[in-house]
Amino acid sequence: MPFPTLPAPLSRALTERGYAEPTPVQAAVLEAAGGGRDLLVSAQTGSGKTVAYGLAMADLLVGAEDAMPAPAAPLALVIAPTRELALQVQRELAWLYGPAQGRVTACVGGMDPRREARLLAGGSQIVVGTPGRLRDHIERRALDLSTLRAVVLDEADEMLDLGFREDIEFILSATPKERSTYLFSATLPKGIEALAERYQRDALRLAVKSETRGHADIAYRAVRVVPREIEHVVLNLLREADAPTAIVFCNTRNAVRHLQANLTERGFSAVGLSGEMGQGERNAALQALRDGRVRVCVATDVAARGIDLPSLSLVIHADLPHDAEVLQHRSGRTGRAGRKGTSVLLVPNARRRRAEQMLAIAKVVPEWCGPPSADTIRALDAERMLSDPLIAEPPSEDDAVLAQMLLAHKSPEEMAGLLARVYRTRLPAPEDVTDPGEGRSRPERAPYDPMNAEKIAEMGPAVWFRLNLGRRDNADPRRLLPLLTRRGGLDRQEIGAIRIFDRETKFEVRGHAAARFAESFARNGSPEIQVEALPPDFAPAPRKGPPGGKGNGSPRADKHRRNVGKGGYKPQQRG
Structure with missing residues (x-):
């Protein structure tokens, strides 16, 4: 229309x-x-x-x-x-x-x-x-x-x-x-x-409802990697895609600095974006991306919030996102307003199950594959060579004079070989990488399905989640309850025990509501506030508090847990 x-x-x-x-x-x-x-x-x-x-x-x-x-x-x-x-x-x-x-x-x-x-x-x-x-x-x-x-x-x-x-x-x-x-x-x-x-x-x-199965204009890939080769795989993915603009996400500022320096050293034009940068530095980096002077941005989630780069066609998750909401926020930097894009997750074998859970919650079905090999990239280079401006554009008069001078000393075959060498030196050399899934006979596991009633029944009466807010963020049940119920689409009665630690909070959601909660929380609200489903067999043992105290193993803590579904939340008083 x-x-x-x-x-x-x-x-x-x-x-x-x-x-x-x-x-x-x-x-x-x-x-x-x-x-x-x-x-x-x-x-x-x-x-x-x-x-x-x-x-x-x-x-x-x-x-x-x-x-x-x-x-x-x-x-x-x-x-x-x-x-x-x-x-x-x-x-x-x-x-x-x-x-x-x-x-x-x-x-x-x-x-x-x-x-x-x-x-x-x-x-x-x-x-x-x-x-x-x-x-x-x-x-x-x-x-x-x-x-x-x-x-x-x-x-x-x-x-x-x-x-x-x-x-x-x-x-x-x-x-x-x-x-x-x-x-x-x-x-x-x-x-x-x-x-x-x-x-x-x-x-x-x-x-205006968006599609629940990921963005229709984004193709998702999940790439099996060996952890020590992640930076090499990032390099090969950038070389394979040859995208006009790409963004690589890391979870920490240190990881951003290290990867950006590594890519720059290898010959990529790359900038970093992290929370430690001033607004002027951020604006300069983004303008360089928009102008085409830089093609790769390495960023943390917070620094990349609100970025819109029209030429951005590739997103790489060098570190796995914390949850499905962060996955969608990162991937949504591409595939915007009808443009096509690709989102690539790097998944070590030890974290495959977590990646499957996250993708299922996000309603995304990726293509699982190994990393692009050095031979694959060299073959792509050969295909792209003839369309490169260095070769495709007609020579100028000055170029023709130099060509005649070279032909007087070199054969056409030698000239072609020199040209191929010049072309290769302009490109970062691809890396030899390993596919950790290659040659293995083990059967593929069925992906995690949060809406499968049988699986939820196997998980027991409640599912434990981890929230990235803790005592240092002034978290207490009175503040957490409205957040969990509003973003997760739950009633208070559907939340069980809440355990608040210094940097995180672990809480229960009744089994039949867990999948609905995970999907709703992933769709709504700020990506800075994240939840992660803990393994089905997770069941923290009661902790014993000090004599007369309010530890999780104390009678008063047990009473608090029993009152969770009755609206009886009272924040602990700290001296």
Whole structure:
């Protein structure tokens, strides 16, 4: 289905970007946005929602002359939870409204607020920012919201999870009452519904479902690896794909530094992204990727949040994701808005069962295979050689003069051999790697199926999970219960014992609800908060507390566990 009638400048921008037809969320929003009606939209990241709300408010921003009014106080405001997402939105709206002479300004933490204030004073039709920085500009009278016609809350559930409710309410209270409000959220918990009820008028609710079986435009591969050869396999995968842009995920900053240095030493143009980098360094790295000066990005999960690189076609998980939600978040950096992509997991034999569980929860069926061999890559190099610009482009006059000089001293066969050597020296040499599954006669195990009732019955009355929040994160049952029930789609009675440790929490979910909980938790909420199903035979022995204390083996702890399903949660008092 083609795009409906739009202002001419926006239609031209879409055509130049290769948009032939709208994504499901864009089609739903455009159909419902007539007359500036408020919208409450449930849609996943990577579905094209930025362009969706950019088009939805077009009639409010672009005049009859097919151009926006001269830049002054903003006409539209977009609020996003993170710096990376806000900057991504700013870039998307800049190209979309560029032909309409639109000016889009970003206001985010980590950047110079005085420079942002000067840009706002110079006038902008659209402002995009994070809640804290926008509130700061409003309080300093640098941001005038009196002329707003449209407000967008992007990833509203993330903003509430990150504690921005007060800032959001402050900003919305400063906007005109006669405005259109578009609220986008992956999930619609009670906090989002309360926000919509208070700040929207007769909002139309749209639930745009993404496919539960992974993203249709992403091909998944699970590659068997020997742990000590992981970096060599990453190199071979990059050489095999020859992707214009690729991202390699690691779980720690140290792993990012080590792998990025290794790839650079081997001849790849690579940058690293991790939480220890400043915003300026991140922006420079991302710009190098967009410009094509760098083709490989090595990143942690937190640093890569909100990244949108149009040419990104390959994602490699050098370290296994913590859970299915992180897997989908990482893989979703590619295969966006109709583009094709590949997601490759590197799986040592010792972690295969965990990888199978994660893929099953994510509703992904990968192609299992060994790593690409050095011989395979050399064969690909031979096929690609004739299409390489070094050989495909016709020689210039200067090249012809040098060629005649060389032919006077070398035979054509020698010249061809020299050319092949020059071609090879421009490419990182492939590595000899091992397929740990090759030549083994053991039968393939059936993949883990979280919805198989017989398997759940075998696991017993409860399934244990691990959560990456502990005492150092101020975790207590009163805080954890709403998180687990909302994201996991459970009733309180379906959660059993909870054991809180320094860096993690282990808890039970009743057997018949475990699969539903795992799937729901993986789909919803922030990827920084992760759960992992523990092995079916996991059953921690009661710990004995100090005499008269409240250890897990004490009578008071047992009483707490018995009261889990009765709403009797009381956080422990610490002296």
